[in-house]
Amino acid sequence: MDYVVTPNEAGNMDRRAITEYKIPGMVLMENAAIRAFDIICKNYELSSNGSVAVIAGGGNNGGDGLAIARHLYLKGVNVKVFILAKHDKIRGDAKVNLDIIEELKLPIQWIKDDTKPLELYAMKCSLIVDAIFGTGLSKPVEGIFYSVIDIINKSNVPIVAVDIPSGIDGATGKIMGNAVRANHTITFGYYKRGHLLYPGRRYCGDVYVVPISLPSDSAKMEGVKTFTMDRRGAASMLKSRPPEGHKGTFGRVGIIAGSRGMTGASYLTSMAAQMSGAGTVTLGIPKSLQSIMAGKLTEVMTFCLEDNGLGYITQESLKDIYALIKDKDVLAIGPGISQNNEIQRLLWNIFGKIDISIVLDADGLNNISDNIEVLTEHRKPVVITPHPGEMARLTGKSVEYILENPVEVALEFAKRLGVIVLLKGATSVVASPAGKIYLNATGNSGMGTGGSGDVLTGVITSLMAQGYEPFDAVVLGCFVHGMAGDMAKDEKGEMGMMAGDILRAIPYAFKALQDTVLL
Secondary structure, three states: OEEEEOHHHHHHHHHHHHHOOOOOHHHHHHHHHHHHHHHHHHHOOOOOOOEEEEEEOOOHHHHHHHHHHHHHHHOOOEEEEEEOOOHHHOOHHHHHHHHHHHHOOOOEEEOOOOOHHHHHHHHHOOEEEEEOOOOOOOOOOOHHHHHHHHHHHOOOOOEEEEOOOOOEOOOOOOEOOOOOOOOEEEEEOOEEHHHHOOOHHHHHOEEEEEOOOOOOOHHHHHOOOEEEOOHHHHHHHOOOOOOOOOOOOOOEEEEEOOOOOOHHHHHHHHHHHHHOOOOEEEEEEEHHHHHHHHHHOOOOEEEEEOOOOOOOOOHHHHHHHHHHOOOOOEEEEOOOOOOOHHHHHHHHOOOOOOOOEEEEOOHHHHHHOOOHHHHHHOOOOEEEOOOHHHHHHHHOOOHHHHHHOHHHHHHHHHHHHOOEEEEOOOOOEEEOOOOOEEEOOOOOHHHOOOOHHHHHHHHHHHHHHOOOOHHHHHHHHHHHHHHHHHHHHHHHOOOOOOHHHHHHHHHHHHHHHHHHHHO
């Protein structure tokens, strides 16, 4: 697990290191510079034949840049420093580094109004180091700063950003008017939210998180509840499967999905649950569609739900649903069930009336959007997996607002209604009622295809049935789903990817994680 912090949290951790542990700020800055210098040298072949432009602002981010410039210069690299601040405005640790490079006679260009020297140098240099703003940027980029960022982006040379690309809001990932498009970003101590949330994530390139001697308990003492993880972190969450296990050991999944014209959703959800390790999966399907699904599904059992020939579940399905869930560990409801008053009333008679956990997705969410308080009536854990459009119907907020504030929207809903929320998106957000937040880093745009969410629902439901804690099941399921999508991308590319490709990659994603455990 890797903590993800806001700029305020990062600042508090720095101050604690300085005030409580007496670690001088200059030490933190020097550690940051050395780590950044090492990564630059590993990624780029720099010599006296090339040249590097270090573009620094007047704050501590600029101070990091000045220290990096010194290390490059002492290695024999041609370095020129461009500073976007008045000399007398540079203070503290940044001023110490400025004094050093002035004594070393590094070439320095002070940028006031004329950006032509920078533009000419940027066109012929080998690398640009962006150290203009840090993660604490809180106002739009304007004037000379806007022009300089344009020059950086148009240079057609590799760009390394210090802490975060200048112009990205470190808390939200929003572009503050204009932003540097980096090839690599080197950040200190912890990921910042802006590294993982779009559009900022798109501007960061490859992100390196490096230690700078912050106390090991910094995130815990700050009360950080947001995290992400890599493949090794996901692998550590996997439960071992006992060699004497049988189908009863690995959980019994119930699924209510499908309606006339939308049987594909029920197929994808059911097969994903089966291919994610569940012992048994039983699909509750409208009676008039049962023969179709029995033919499509050989490993999954089907269970008839009365539909009076309408092709969707009705109020009369309730007794059948109670029979379906009699021995089940978890129930998924929603993929492709259609939307109408009959189904709304049916769902209102399920929440609080059955004694197993529920995963609610797709039409299941749409059908309760006029009565979301029904979620609070259920005694066992409830997981909801909306995309932004479904979340808009649940909250009354616009899709645009949700896309701009996914963490805040997911967390507020989770706390208010006591459910686990997986808000799907380019960076999916998982929020718990206790305030824990997971930002998913797997997946790609090829997964933006019909049925992808149905596969995700099946994976999560399967993990819950196998005994994973609900929040862990959602986090791991989200990671594996995105990982399977990345595997499908490697095989087929993004344009031609279908949900079935993600489905078929699910077992291989789990196997890759199991293999990771053994490394």
